[in-house]
Amino acid sequence: MTRVVVDVMPKPEILDPQGKAVTSSLQRLGHRGLEVRQGKRFEITVAGELTEERLDEIREAAEKLLANTVIESFVVRVEDQQ
Amino acid sequence: MSRIGVVTFPGTLDDQDARRAVRLSGAEPVALWHASDSLSDVDAVILPGGFSYGDYLRAGAIARFAPIMGEVVRAAEGGLPVLGICNGFQVLCESHLLPGAMIRNVGRKFVCRQQRLRVESTDTVWTCDYAAGQEITIVLKNGEGNFQADTETLRRLEGNNQVVFRYLDNPNGSRNDIAGITNERGNVVGLMPHPEHSVEVLTGGTRDGLPFFTSVQRFLALTA
Numbered sequence: 001m002t003r004v005v006v007d008v009m010p011k012p013e014i015l016d017p018q019g020k021a022v023t024s025s026l027q028r029l030g031h032r033g034l035e036v037r038q039g040k041r042f043e044i045t046v047a048g049e050l051t052e053e054r055l056d057e058i059r060e061a062a063e064k065l066l067a068n069t070v071i072e073s074f075v076v077r078v079e080d081q082q
Numbered sequence: 083m084s085r086i087g088v089v090t091f092p093g094t095l096d097d098q099d100a101r102r103a104v105r106l107s108g109a110e111p112v113a114l115w116h117a118s119d120s121l122s123d124v125d126a127v128i129l130p131g132g133f134s135y136g137d138y139l140r141a142g143a144i145a146r147f148a149p150i151m152g153e154v155v156r157a158a159e160g161g162l163p164v165l166g167i168c169n170g171f172q173v174l175c176e177s178h179l180l181p182g183a184m185i186r187n188v189g190r191k192f193v194c195r196q197q198r199l200r201v202e203s204t205d206t207v208w209t210c211d212y213a214a215g216q217e218i219t220i221v222l223k224n225g226e227g228n229f230q231a232d233t234e235t236l237r238r239l240e241g242n243n244q245v246v247f248r249y250l251d252n253p254n255g256s257r258n259d260i261a262g263i264t265n266e267r268g269n270v271v272g273l274m275p276h277p278e279h280s281v282e283v284l285t286g287g288t289r290d291g292l293p294f295f296t297s298v299q300r301f302l303a304l305t306a
Binding site: 021068 | 139140143147175176181182183185186187188190228230231232255
């Protein structure tokens with residue numbers, strides 16, 4: 001079993017109101033100089049062997065469904081192989 | 083009499099009001115179900131507001147892949163009039179029938195109020211009964227109505243006269259004060275405010291939303 005992780009983040013030029021809310025909450029808690037941007041993490045467990053084709057399939061799925069590339073960017077990476 | 087379909091997804095809230103607005107404007111409302119792959123030969127389709135699939139993943143992202151959306155996309159590309167209201171607008175953007183995307187409101191609050199808009203384009207199937215530059219007031223209610231698109235896309239929208247409505251007092255941070263847009267052909271329109279709630283003074287405060295539903299009927303009568 002292999003785990004593939006897809007990280008989705010709002011693009012740098014896109015405002016991130018959620019990240020801003022978390023940032024100001026951290027400031028209220030006394031944490032200065034910490035700026036947060038909030039994204040999403042998808043953990044995908046792949047049955048069977050992780051081939052290059054399978055990885056391409058996941059990249060395609062990320063582009064089509066997991067991220068909206070108008071406002072978000074994504075990174076696909078293999079986390080662990082057992 | 084025109085037959086106007088209104089799609090119901092799991093989590094749709096405003097399908098009844100949309101069907102009622104269609105009826106009050108003199109057309110026949112037709113209920114369409116998300117899991118069906120038939121548009122039942124309707125003359126136009128409305129994707130109403132709500133929280134389809136609980137807004138999971140992103141607003142409209144799951145609804146985009148509902149069986150009926152395959153038919154809606156195909157028909158829209160063939161010229162069928164399609165109107166997306168609020169969550170319906172988000173579904174149209176996720177489906178790539180309209181450019182751009184909606185993110186959370188800049189003030190981080192759900193905004194619910196009577197919203198003033200300026201009609202920027204009457205050159206669409208859904209707005210031909212308005213006057214260009216007309217100022218209208220209809221209901222607005224959303225938490226993620228902040229329209230975003232890259233600068234090149236905005237330039238194209240502005241240059242092609244595809245901005246259909248602009249906020250007079252931007253409630254959510256939308257770029258260029260954009261409240262609603264259309265595709266190049268003018269048959270697909272999406273907007274965040276709710277014309278279907280503003281078709282009677284008693285329940286909606288104004289009747290400024292009614293021309294959406296009469297516009298499409300005039301268009302259909304002229305092209306019949």
